[in-house]
Amino acid sequence: MIVDAHTHLLPERLAKKIREFFAEHLTAAFAYPIDHEVVLERHRADGITQIWNLPYAHKAGVAAGLNDAMLEISARLVGHGVEVVPGCTVHPADPDPASELRRAVAAGARVVKLHCSVGKFELDDPRLADALEVAGELGTPVVYHAGHAISGSTAAADVAPLERAAIAHPATNFILAHFGHHALAAGIAAVDHHANIYADLTPVVHDSIPVLPADLERLAPKLLFGSDAPNTGITAGTLLESLRARASAAALATILRGTAERLTARVRAGNRS
Secondary structure, three states, rough: EEEEEOOOOHHHHHHHHHOOOOOHHOOOOOOOOHHHHHHHHHHHHHHEEEEEOOOOOOOOOHHHHHHHHHHHHHHOOOOOOOEEEEEEOOOHHHHHHHHHHHHHHHHHEEEEEHHHHHHOEEEEEEEEHHHHHHHHHHOOOOOEEEEOOOOOOOOOHHHHHHHHHHOOOHHHHEEHHHHHOHHHHHHHHHHHHOOOOEEEEEOOOOEEOOOOOHHHHHHHHHHOOOOOOOOOOOOOHHHHHHHHHOOOHHHHHHHHHHHHHHHHHHHHHHHHH
């Protein structure tokens, strides 16, 4: 089993808007179309058996509808050979982000995604405090894209709000998206210093994450594989090949499956009861 813990199979209108943004500001060269079935077929061919499907709210008032759409997409894609784990999101400017998070998880969401550059906020925004507490209560991991650069990259100072949130919410597990690239050293330090901070190895468009083999081995229990499909210039197969060349079989098993399974086990069990 291989888990891709960072994908974006989004509603078509939103997916097209994101492609337009990339074409205008960054690149139009992608490894995948936005077609959900095509992405899943190619992932299955690469041996991927599960994806975390992550939305993010760019403004107040859209999270609930987007969360419902992600659940519908997950239900529609059953039978494509790759399990689609629905994610959900909230926005700090909504009236009650904590209640929306609780509702979405009760409806079947298993992961939370927060994107501070798109939503124009920081993770330690006081308006998110209750939602982060709920995430800890429900066992729902929080994937967090730090930084405000239009390129999607992260600066070292952008990791600080994550560390503050991790301290304030010790029962909540946070996943630093893209390992905080290009502030990899700060990302590694955060993962090292905080028991509830993890990181995914998702590339930033065309830039893979240059984690050294020694760090892959040492940090494997806190690392997850991610592709960013379809909004990436690097195929999942290429990323997997690179990982296999740098990590031992034991580390690979943890990065490609074990960490993701551990982080979602509690919330999945809790919602079956």
